Amino acid sequence: MATLQLKDVRKSYGSLEVIHGVNLEIADGELVVLVGPSGCGKSTLLRMIAGLERVSAGTVAIGGKVVNEREPKDRDIAMVFQNYALYPHMTVFDNMAYGLRNRRTPREEIEVRVRDAARILELDEYLERTPRQLSGGQRQRVAMGRAIVRKPAVFLFDEPLSNLDAKLRVHMRVEIRRLQQALRTTSVYVTHDQVEAMTLADRLVVMNKGVAEQVGSPVEVYERPATTFVASFIGSPAMNFLPVSVNGESRTLTLRGGQPLTSLDSPSPAQDIIVGIRPEDIHLQPNGQGEAVRLVVGIDLVEVLGADSVLHGRLVGSEDRIMARLPGIHRIRAGESLPLFVAPDRFHYFLQSGRRMAQQ
Amino acid sequence: MKRAIFNDRLLPYLLLGPQLIVTLVFFIWPSGEAIWQSMLLEDAFGGSSRFVWFRNFERLFDDEGYWASFETTAIFSIAVATIGLALALLLATTADRSLRGAGAYRSLLIWPYAVAPAVAGVLWGFLFNPGAGLLPYYLNLMGVAWNHQINGNQALLLVIAAACWNQVSYNFVFFLAGLQSIPRALIEAAAIDGAGPGRRFWSIVFPLLAPTGFFLLVVNIIYAFFGTFGIIDALTKGGPARSTEILVYKVYSDGFRGQDFGGSAAQSAILMGIVVVLTVVQFRFIERRIHY
Ligand SMILES: Nc1ncnc2c1ncn2[C@@H]1O[C@H](COP(=O)(O)OP(=O)(O)OP(=O)(O)O)[C@@H](O)[C@H]1O
Ligand SMILES: [Mg+2]
Numbered sequence: 001m002a003t004l005q006l007k008d009v010r011k012s013y014g015s016l017e018v019i020h021g022v023n024l025e026i027a028d029g030e031l032v033v034l035v036g037p038s039g040c041g042k043s044t045l046l047r048m049i050a051g052l053e054r055v056s057a058g059t060v061a062i063g064g065k066v067v068n069e070r071e072p073k074d075r076d077i078a079m080v081f082q083n084y085a086l087y088p089h090m091t092v093f094d095n096m097a098y099g100l101r102n103r104r105t106p107r108e109e110i111e112v113r114v115r116d117a118a119r120i121l122e123l124d125e126y127l128e129r130t131p132r133q134l135s136g137g138q139r140q141r142v143a144m145g146r147a148i149v150r151k152p153a154v155f156l157f158d159e160p161l162s163n164l165d166a167k168l169r170v171h172m173r174v175e176i177r178r179l180q181q182a183l184r185t186t187s188v189y190v191t192h193d194q195v196e197a198m199t200l201a202d203r204l205v206v207m208n209k210g211v212a213e214q215v216g217s218p219v220e221v222y223e224r225p226a227t228t229f230v231a232s233f234i235g236s237p238a239m240n241f242l243p244v245s246v247n248g249e250s251r252t253l254t255l256r257g258g259q260p261l262t263s264l265d266s267p268s269p270a271q272d273i274i275v276g277i278r279p280e281d282i283h284l285q286p287n288g289q290g291e292a293v294r295l296v297v298g299i300d301l302v303e304v305l306g307a308d309s310v311l312h313g314r315l316v317g318s319e320d321r322i323m324a325r326l327p328g329i330h331r332i333r334a335g336e337s338l339p340l341f342v343a344p345d346r347f348h349y350f351l352q353s354g355r356r357m358a359q360q
Numbered sequence: 361m362k363r364a365i366f367n368d369r370l371l372p373y374l375l376l377g378p379q380l381i382v383t384l385v386f387f388i389w390p391s392g393e394a395i396w397q398s399m400l401l402e403d404a405f406g407g408s409s410r411f412v413w414f415r416n417f418e419r420l421f422d423d424e425g426y427w428a429s430f431e432t433t434a435i436f437s438i439a440v441a442t443i444g445l446a447l448a449l450l451l452a453t454t455a456d457r458s459l460r461g462a463g464a465y466r467s468l469l470i471w472p473y474a475v476a477p478a479v480a481g482v483l484w485g486f487l488f489n490p491g492a493g494l495l496p497y498y499l500n501l502m503g504v505a506w507n508h509q510i511n512g513n514q515a516l517l518l519v520i521a522a523a524c525w526n527q528v529s530y531n532f533v534f535f536l537a538g539l540q541s542i543p544r545a546l547i548e549a550a551a552i553d554g555a556g557p558g559r560r561f562w563s564i565v566f567p568l569l570a571p572t573g574f575f576l577l578v579v580n581i582i583y584a585f586f587g588t589f590g591i592i593d594a595l596t597k598g599g600p601a602r603s604t605e606i607l608v609y610k611v612y613s614d615g616f617r618g619q620d621f622g623g624s625a626a627q628s629a630i631l632m633g634i635v636v637v638l639t640v641v642q643f644r645f646i647e648r649r650i651h652y
Contacts, residue, residue: 051552052551072552073555077552081549087564103554146553
């Protein structure tokens, strides 16, 4: 049980800085997910917490103590690797017991702890097997077991599910969440899968190019994305962005084709801004209460997913690309034009720089 | 996969032919000849020979000199294999730690292997020449009187050193490749699991290198048994007083210098048997001990 604190953590390889000052406070028992596209520095950040990479600047503190100079083994952490990193020449039992033996835990206690972990993870029957005699999902559980027997202060996960097939991934995701809630161990979980991120996280850290773009609860991040990057990364399909100009006096927003959209409540700091609309906020009918903005869309592709359908098209007039996600199955043909409706209180406003506008 | 079809039934034989002929002419035929000869006894003047079944072998096993050569071979090959392997492993772990991917240094370490054993022998002969060599001079300064031309133990030490030097780079390459095939995450997992560098080496790296090590052990023993002929011939010619006469060298000196063809052939038949056993052991073990 411990808190985890990152203060202005930076990482450089030679003269190349890849992590540009990350600040993060993780409460005791919290599960924080680092999410972002490939190469954004998630693993690097996690490995700095683990002590597998040196911290170039800033501090990492576990349980209130700065651990920058401590070896991984002295940080009281456990890590689950993407490829599991099980010791191939040891049995499942020995894999789990290895860390305890290194710490000179009494034999009887090792026995008890490993058997407990094996029971929780349903690995009892496999204790005498070697890793190569296990399926991917079982190996994954052994990797989890190796982490939990140690009862560390912090769990670190680096894309632990990315080698599993889709169905097993969903199953293990739920298992991990359940386990973490039962154990209440502070955890940092790295993934590039936004569904995994949304469902697992107490708090999300959305990373982009070595910067934490937004830190917040999944709902917060979804409802009020801090930047266009976050807005397009979280949510599927990605948010639509429509460039609009603000008519100074009336604060009216106009699309590039000249169509007025809505008007702002307060003055805008810029003339040209971006309106973001989530595909799931677009409907076939105006939504009962309040005004709705009407957008005429020329459809060029319909993807029917079963539970819902995704329409792809362009706004008639401005030619901006737009996607809409409608519940249910819709047999709309490509080439048709049809009116779609959005409530203006579902609009997100961004500056050209990508930052969310302070108002609204 | 699609099977290639050769309409010409002769083609496979044509393709295999050269290899088969080489094997036949340079391996099967001389081996057969040697086994045949090991059962013949030439008369004292080399004129005629008699078929004597296993008399040559019996004579060999009664010969104390033969057993002495066995002992020399055992000491020599155990020393060459263990020192050669240990040194190579040490070099490989050092290179793996500090020089992941640095090719230049690695290829430098490989050079000794490109030196033919006979040349290696001459080289070490120069270095340790009791009259003119550089190293005996320094050894003398340190109070060690070096003369491997009289001192049998020193001679044995010298051939061991030269043989190790010649072979260590080969072992090094295999160990380094073995080390680099161990995923880094395994070592990191062990580090997080509380294992220090020494424990990581002995509990993770070493067991995972065991198959490589075993393969090399057999290769090194075979090298020590047979491949070192050139080194011994160039350095000591089996002397002084047969102190460096290993089995292969005895085959040569008994046969070509002593003109005892039957006895020499019997010795080579025994050596062939040893190679067969070593090879079988190697395949058995390699099959069983691969971890991935
Ligand atoms: N040893 C290194 N030397 C130089 N640059 C490195 C090194 N390791 C990582 N990087 C760079 O640091 C950045 C972050 O890498 P990192 O592995 O943390 O990405 P990631 O977010 O985990 O990506 P992925 O989802 O693909 O695993 C990348 O741009 C990468 O090229
Ligand atoms: Mg990564």
